[in-house]
Amino acid sequence: MSKSIMIQGAGSNVGKSMLVAGIARACVKRGLSVAPFKPQNMSNNAAVTADGGEIGRAQALQARACGLDPIVDMNPVLLKPETETGAQVIVQGQRLTTLRARDYGKMKSTLMPRVLESFERLKQGRDLVIVEGAGSPAEINLRSGDIANMGFAEAAHVPVVLAGDIDRGGVIAQLVGTHAVLPKSDQSLIKAFLVNKFRGDVALFSDGAKEIATRTGWSDLGTLPWFADAWKLPAEDVLDIATRKGGRFKIVVPKLGRIANFDDLDPLVNEPDVTVEIIEPGRPLPLDADLVLIPGSKSTISDLAEFRRQGWDIDLQAHTRRGGHVLGICGGYQMLGREICDDNGIEGNPGRVPGLGHLDVVTKLEPKKTLSRTEAIDRNSGETLQGYEIHLGRTEGPDTARAWLSIGERAEGASNETGRVRGCYLHGLFSADGFRRQYLTGLGARVSDASYDGQVEATLDALAQHIEAHLDLDMLLSIAK
Template sequence: MPPRALMLQGTGSSVGKSVLVAGLARALVRRGLRVRPFKPQNMSNNAAVTQDGGEIGRAQALQARACGVPPVVDMNPVLLKPQGMTGSQLVVRGRVRGQVRARDFQSFKRGLMPEVLESFHSLAAQADIVLVEGAGSASEINLREDDIANMGFAQAAGIDVVLVGDIDRGGVIASLVGTQAVVAPQDARRIKGFIVNRMRGDPSLFAAGMGAVAARTGWRPIGLVPFLDRVRDLPAEDAADLAPGGPVAGGGIRIAVPCLPMIANFDDLDPLAAEDGVSLRMVARGQVLPPCDLIILPGAKATIADLAVLRAEGWDVDILAHVRRGGHVLGICGGYQMLGQGIADPDGIEGPPATVPGLGLLDVTTVLEGGKRLEDVTGLLLPERVRLRGYEMHMGRTDGPDHASRPLIDLDGRPDGAVSPSGRVWGTYVHGLLADGTARAALLARLGGVSHGHDHDVRIDMALDALADHLEAHLDIDALLALARPVNPASASAQAPCEQAEG
């Protein structure tokens, strides 16, 4: 049989498309199908390193995991990573192609369609079915011209669409029916079914609502999906999904994380949040950093801009006072760069060329320079010498006495990170460090805590299985499969040649 494909688009952002694709992928794999995830265009600073040495959105890496296959760049051929004053970093098929501003990208993206289709067909050749995820809202008709993310892709690839609405945010009937009303007739004909997601309470109360949408649109109702709490165990895709607040008092280890605008790869925090003996709080702007045992500065897509916000909020004063009181600090990637003596950006990678002082808690300096390190790593946490694994995804080089004499990690012969002379300030470029149970336990032991040592990867897989069970119970998956169209190879070469990006 030829490969088939089906696209899930949403009535808006954050309606649950990514999670639905992941759960459906796991459910279909358990039915014996070869499944591949695909998102033509994504915008997220939460990214993952791929098996083929590139980067894609973290949501597509999770979906690949649900399919039981390694993530590859073809699963998310266009990734926009917001980067403060310079607009967004444009990543095409896993590699940085430059910086683009939003207005420029709208006219430029038409040239990316051939590469998007090439990636799609490469995946289809390996699959029985490709599950395609749209971006944002299907009803953004102001962006329809040259679209590669939603209806533009569906038309180019010749595939049909199931529309997802979120009942939890209200107005789901209007958002579904309204989408049919505003999109062009040829686009509306692509939509064959709909899903209502995140129902709380008695599902029978919305039976008439499902019927009303079906009657007004002619679309097939695929199912009403109740809210599933286990979804919280899956990595969030967008910083907008982070919930500032949370407890910091009580027993156990107290951790505070300042929530900066360009926060990146924040799923580094998930394994700590899952620890029973840990109280983790995301601190919103306008609030002081509370008394705690550990402050974590996570990754940042625009380190200099986020450091300026940190200072404007007065959090630099809070952090320095925390250290004077004997507290600990961990900086990961961009957070590590902030902890040093200074950050230089001579080539204007993040904005106008500049050199700014760091927090001065580590005797290291960073120079931002071209070329991004993207690789999975293994090594030893020092001085405990426990094995760990993770990944690097950063631009810039950090050197200095604390790095040379007291690295935090030995990456199989290559030093990484730095530790202050007091031993209470740590920095590293290794993402995923805290997902490793042994390394996480060792770091918590330094704070006087005890880890239950859960395997975070196992926890994610269990959540994916629970999600697949949930969707099998509440969606007509046979109907979804019936809507999936055979992939037409002719669409792979039907577009104009690709242009080069200009930032």
């Protein structure tokens, strides 16, 4: 009989995604068949699934921790923010609609049957499903119609473990305060708590943990020390994107307002000779950049406008005049062209906007989304790479005659005459060790012989060991039902 447990957080970014991944890998190492589940996620960092849909990138990592291919049932509702007040609604892997936040609030309770349907399918034939909450159950103003936290736990009869983040301070208030504001029916769903991200000697917090247990009546699963290698795992939240100082070769990445699928950066961050510098708004692109990488975007036209407002278009012109290299991926590729045509009003009012003009191509945005896992060949090195495509629109023009990737019989991407400016739609290309080495070496970087996938696997194993050492997994499994 399948059992389930839900990890909720006393706040956002307390480490729920990593906790689920680590607990999942630890349980797999104990011989259990495990699957991850997140009823509702909000992220522009999406993964393409084996069954042809899209889910949050964190659930793809959690699936990997379980030794599974990601499928849409692992994250049946995905919200992809397009503006400050609106988001694209993805249900069971496919785009349903785009709604303002207040309209989604009215709609979300109607999605519970789809959420429970996915959850029941996922449970079939598995020993354990580990569920991740979203945000915090303390947001009791959102409790009505909730499908992400206590609303789901109540409907699916899943016991809850509440995680607090001691690194940001006030963890006793986080956990005891959550207990205080919850209605008694929701309090009773929480069976245990844990404290995450402790720096130093965890024994120093024993009195604090006892105080939480006394004031809430919840069992103490343990205090988890800071996991220093967390940065080696793919980041889900845009808040986790940070400059990583490595060696002399510098890749700069302008931080777009609607940056999407930024997992493209993760294999680059892991190269010892490479520094990946995230350029926040208000800062110019550095003069010493070896490569400017323009990442994906959920709202290409608005991010292009912001790119110009920051003056990054002028910086990019100067960079190319100095002989610098540029790579645009997906939305970044579209920005590099001569024009973006949105005659259907997909990203706002219908119209056409000039691109940055570094590639002689034109993008036409279209309603149908391209969503596929893809194997490609780098025409320059002959290396095979696997990635995924997730975009709206087609890009055509003279510079596509210098396409640098082949996908079956189809040419993909574009290059300018010098070959120093390139673009493509393929995400995940740097995860291929051979291609990454060839590409970076061609730009003058020194590269390691490490396997990126191997490093992710080793980090998941280390995280599982870390959790086994500091949390009471036997208690957690006894709570699951």
